Amino acid sequence: MADSGMLVIISGPSGSGKGTVVKKLCPENNFALSISMTTRNPRPNEIDGVDYFFCTPDEFKKVRDNNGLLEHAQFCGNFYGTPRFYVEEQIKKNKFVVLEIDVNGALQVKEKFDNCVLIFLIPPSMEELANRLINRDTESIETIEDRLNRAHEEVKLIDKYDYIIINDDVDKAVEKINTVVTAENLKPFRNTSIIKKLNGSEN
Ligand code: 5GP
Numbered sequence: 001m002a003d004s005g006m007l008v009i010i011s012g013p014s015g016s017g018k019g020t021v022v023k024k025l026c027p028e029n030n031f032a033l034s035i036s037m038t039t040r041n042p043r044p045n046e047i048d049g050v051d052y053f054f055c056t057p058d059e060f061k062k063v064r065d066n067n068g069l070l071e072h073a074q075f076c077g078n079f080y081g082t083p084r085f086y087v088e089e090q091i092k093k094n095k096f097v098v099l100e101i102d103v104n105g106a107l108q109v110k111e112k113f114d115n116c117v118l119i120f121l122i123p124p125s126m127e128e129l130a131n132r133l134i135n136r137d138t139e140s141i142e143t144i145e146d147r148l149n150r151a152h153e154e155v156k157l158i159d160k161y162d163y164i165i166i167n168d169d170v171d172k173a174v175e176k177i178n179t180v181v182t183a184e185n186l187k188p189f190r191n192t193s194i195i196k197k198l199n200g201s202e203n
Contacts, residue, residue: 003094003190003191003192003193004091004094004115004190005090005091005092005093005094005095005096005097005115006091006096006097006115006116006117006181006184006185006190007087007091007097007099007109007113007115007116007117008031008096008097008098008099008116008117008119008177008181009098009099009101009106009109009110009116009117009118009119010022010098010099010100010101010119010121010177011100011101011102011103011105011106011118011119011120011121011154011161012120012121012122012123012154012167013122013123013129013147013148013150013151013154013155014129014133014147014150014151015123015129015130015132015133015136015147015151016121016122016123016129016167017121017123017132017167017170017173018100018121019051019100020170021121021167021170021173021174021177022098022100024170024171024174025098025174025177025178026098030094030095030096031095031096031097031098032086032090032095032096032097032098033097033098033100034082034083034086034087034090034097034098034099034100035049035050035051035052035053035083035086036052036053036080036081036082036083036099036100036101037052037053037054037055037059037060037063037069037079037080037081037082037083038052038053038054038055038060038078038079038080038081039054039055039056039057039060039078039079039080040052040054040078040080041054042054043138044138053083057079060072060079060081063081063083064079064081067084068083068084068085069081069082069083069084070082070083070084070087070099070109070112071101071105071108071109071112072105072108073101073102073104073105073108075102075104075150076143076146076147076150077146080101080102080105081105082099082101082105082109087099091115096181096185102154103154103157103160106118106160106161107157107160110160114189115190117162117163117180117181117184118160118161118162118163119161119162119163119164119165119177119180120158120161120163120164120165121165121166121167121173122155122158122164122165122166122167123166123167123168124166124167124168126148126151126152129148129151130144130148133147133148162180163180165177165180
């Protein structure tokens, strides 16, 4: 086992299927899913404390101003942020902490932490993305348009990411994320104790 946990950041346009992929990934062994705070209204199927910690703008600002968020961003008129405490606790336990966050948040985390891997999940096409958002039937047409515009903006920053995974099949996307994390975990800087031991045995 490597020496430390890892932040696994998964971004991608609204409708790229991040939520579904992440839910399938996280029951597995060493993954822990960070639950974000948001000021967005819950969708009918969403549960407070499971999908998000839903809060008012004032509650959000209070946590943010007390340095309680690892990163935060505004997305289509709502605030979103990653509570710091859970992530830091899980990293100490050597877990792979999954953050499902937007591009702005991902780039903030990349600036602050070496120990992160950025994965961008994309739909098979932008047409498919529009169909998924319309068929999901959780947002108004204006919000869908807003999210599609945002998707075009986010895709422009894709080269800041370490890996791109096309989500045309959820199980295959999950398998690819597992492969990425397994390979990343073999990097020397995540295995310094093995290296020290090897060097020690040479003396
Ligand atoms: P949704 O409203 O569809 O649940 O999420 C909208 C966008 O906000 C998605 O791109 C999602 O990944 C992102 N998001 C969710 N939680 C966070 C967070 O804690 N921080 C940031 N920066 N983005 C988040």
